[in-house]
Amino acid sequence: MRPLPDIAQLKEGILAGNIALLSRAITLIESTNPAHQVLAGALIDQLLPYTGNSLRIGITGVPGVGKSTFIESFGMHLIGKGKKLAVLAIDPSSNISKGSILGDKTRMEQLSVHPMAYIRPSAASGSLGGVTYKTRETTLLCEAAGFDTIIIETVGVGQSETEVSQISDFFLLLMLAGAGDELQGIKRGIMEMADGLIITKADGDNILKSKSARSEYARALHFLPPNASGWIPEVKICSAYDRTGIIEVDAMIEKFHQHQQANGYFLKKRNEQNLFAFRQLLNEALFRQLLAQQGIKDQVKKMETLVFNNQVSPYSAVRQVLDLLPGFHHS
């Protein structure tokens, strides 16, 4: 059996920006081995004072919208400005990590070989805390390793969009011009989470259509209720082919960053995200414990079916689960 990693060594290595040790630490975080999880928790806690110094950018959009291409261009632009970039890709449709299925090497040719960039697919297996919990901790490790920009990308389609917005400072939605069919993959509610919208592939015959879509979306966003922070989402157009729009997107995100820091929402949002994650994890741990008890899982499943079909009311169903728990006090 492989010996447990040395936490002190990992910590030192990460703080020194050692990528090999950062990768080992992320693998530790992603491990489902309980002993590894305790070590990972200790490592994170020790590194916490060195975290937080990055801008976390969540990026989502339907397959085919050009996320990888955008991240490649945008990332190279950031690196050109002296930034150090980590790209974490979440694919909830796959339990296989290690980047093999994602083909990151071909997805982002320049970034994947650049010394100032670190690309890592994020495990999304059924571990404690949902799709993004491991990504949340990976973000912290990357920050401790000196990465000042973290891009968190959703690769698969699913619930992860909402979860990514819960671990990002800025949530960016990529769209194609021509509303309608293209929008089908985007869940209702996603647009109201976006801090910025980008119309991709705005080149050639598509330019006019993209500009028109930009106006329409800007109008639509204007009519949505404002963000709690007072930030009004902006819409930009981009072309990877013509290499246009990247500077404008960067400027928008910079403007957002300054806006949020000036009014205190930047830290406020992060603090609230921390609290939300704690409650979600605690909740999940309690449910796991509950369902691990003899007979409870079957009872919950049975009740779910009855409740779904309106044969038992939710309240009665809960009572019939709690009745199986010795020492449970009804309230």
Next chain:
Amino acid sequence: MRPLPDIAQLKEGILAGNIALLSRAITLIESTNPAHQVLAGALIDQLLPYTGNSLRIGITGVPGVGKSTFIESFGMHLIGKGKKLAVLAIDPSSNISKGSILGDKTRMEQLSVHPMAYIRPSAASGSLGGVTYKTRETTLLCEAAGFDTIIIETVGVGQSETEVSQISDFFLLLMLAGAGDELQGIKRGIMEMADGLIITKADGDNILKSKSARSEYARALHFLPPNASGWIPEVKICSAYDRTGIIEVDAMIEKFHQHQQANGYFLKKRNEQNLFAFRQLLNEALFRQLLAQQGIKDQVKKMETLVFNNQVSPYSAVRQVLDLLPGFHHS
């Protein structure tokens, strides 16, 4: 001490449409007395086969938008068509029920005295299941009593909008013309929940502005991702003063009802709402039980502060809570 109510008698009375007994049953549901809650649960379960035969319309909007006035006109219109209407008003900002503070008698003059209408403020005190759980059960009782239209109205401002959408078939958002300040009270995300929008007070000098707002909102909604059911929310204008728009709103809701029933989403949504309510209640019951244990509540509060301030990671904090629970198996 008052004797416990007779469930068989309440059931029979409700099925016969007896309003006095319906009111008594709702009071039983709202009671925090555990013995009452067991009886209420039994009553609901016995009445379940007689529930579901109504259209549940959730209505929200900022104070001053004219919700009561709209419900008065719309409700009288429905009654004119032979409908039997129950109006349940949720005020999460108040724990006082019984309608005294809401002044329902003056809010809806005609409805409040009409034999085919039943107006009831809905208790929103800190009972199991959040703001709307009691309202959910009250809806079932009203259905068993023969009400074929249930309006669930949010009176206060708060989280209740989201919860009301979880117990409605059709979620209606009332707005004033002239976006901007008036929108501040509406949380981001509410608009994407709406199945229909109404611009109120579309009369006199306000008519042109309201029509223009209607076009703008319709455009904005068109650019939002479509509802899972394929329903595209519509925007109508109304004036209580000129008595216009009510027929159009009624037609929109009828159209929605037929649309959802034809494609199976009507029942599907209700089934999912049932399941959601069960999980939420079970979750809440587990938390209550957890926090009732010696020392746990303090530990959770302590951890919340540390997590909020980024001094402990969420995962560590959860571990430090679970460590206090004897027999809890880490996973």
